[in-house]
Amino acid sequence: xxxxxxxxxxxxxxxxxxxxxxxxxxxxxxxxxxxxxxxxxxxxxxxxxxxxxxxxxxxxxxxxxxxxxxxxxxxxxxxxxxxxxxxxxxxxxxxxxxxxxxxxxxxxxxxxxxxxxxxxxxxxxxxxxxxxxxxxxxxxxxxxxxxxxxxxxxxxxxxxxxxxxxxxxxxxxxxxxxxxxxxxxxxxxxxxxxxxxxxxxxxxxxxxxxxxxxxxxxxxxxxxxxxxxxxxxxxxxxxxxxxx
Numbered sequence: 001x002x003x004x005x006x007x008x009x010x011x012x013x014x015x016x017x018x019x020x021x022x023x024x025x026x027x028x029x030x031x032x033x034x035x036x037x038x039x040x041x042x043x044x045x046x047x048x049x050x051x052x053x054x055x056x057x058x059x060x061x062x063x064x065x066x067x068x069x070x071x072x073x074x075x076x077x078x079x080x081x082x083x084x085x086x087x088x089x090x091x092x093x094x095x096x097x098x099x100x101x102x103x104x105x106x107x108x109x110x111x112x113x114x115x116x117x118x119x120x121x122x123x124x125x126x127x128x129x130x131x132x133x134x135x136x137x138x139x140x141x142x143x144x145x146x147x148x149x150x151x152x153x154x155x156x157x158x159x160x161x162x163x164x165x166x167x168x169x170x171x172x173x174x175x176x177x178x179x180x181x182x183x184x185x186x187x188x189x190x191x192x193x194x195x196x197x198x199x200x201x202x203x204x205x206x207x208x209x210x211x212x213x214x215x216x217x218x219x220x221x222x223x224x225x226x227x228x229x230x231x232x233x234x235x236x237x238x239x240x241x242x243x244x
Contacts, residue, residue: 026204026218027142027197033222037104038229044108049115058109073109080106081227084220093215100219107230114237122242130233134193138225141194142201152195158188178238185235192228196221 048054058070066074080103084096091099114123141148162185169177200221204214 020205022206023201023204026214027201029215029218030200030204030221030225033100033219034225034229037100037107037222037226040101040104041108041111041230044105045111045115048109048112055112055116058112073106077103077106077110081223084223088216088220091216093219096216096219100223103223104226111230114234114241116244118237118241118243122240123237126236126240127233130229130236133190134229134232137190137193138197141197144194144198148195148198151191152199155188155191155195158184159192162188182235182238185231186239189228189232189235193225193232196224196228200225 048058058067058073059065060067060070080099084091084099084103088096162181165177165181169181203217203221
């Protein structure tokens, strides 16, 4: 009886260690893809912002608005997100990677517009601030033992509120409302960072590292964190960025 108890205890310890290892590997894979996405986006944003001929492809010189290509660049990333999420089970991993890279590239091109509105110095400084805040909250979400499910639900409600308020502000063009949205956005995206990392940690602990589904989930998780980081950065930029 004593030997059986010891065997069960030993097996439980091994299973716990395996779950922790799987979770760490999964999270590492998530952040690897996220950093790749940020690198691709930064490259295309810098390329288009510093090449007038490329920027002219996105802007209609007669109306000073977006060209047809500019409209595609701005709105197509949403289509990529929907395709990747809703087609998760049907799309193969290599195709999902290709979509992820295309999505990151288009997001980078669309982000090049911020260089027209803000100084390069403030963009760089606030990107670093966003990275620091994001990193701190990611670590907090990973190491905390408190269940953030209820907190995450509250943050998701806040996100829905931000989206609705942003749609309304597209028609009323209120600078005050835009600033309120930005402040609320910082709080919401900071909170979502911790919640999402904890959620991904829990997902990773139940996966076998190297499994095809696990790789696809890591890619989707990376996209989710990438979107959260970009929105945190843009919210900070709208509040503290120095305009040209």
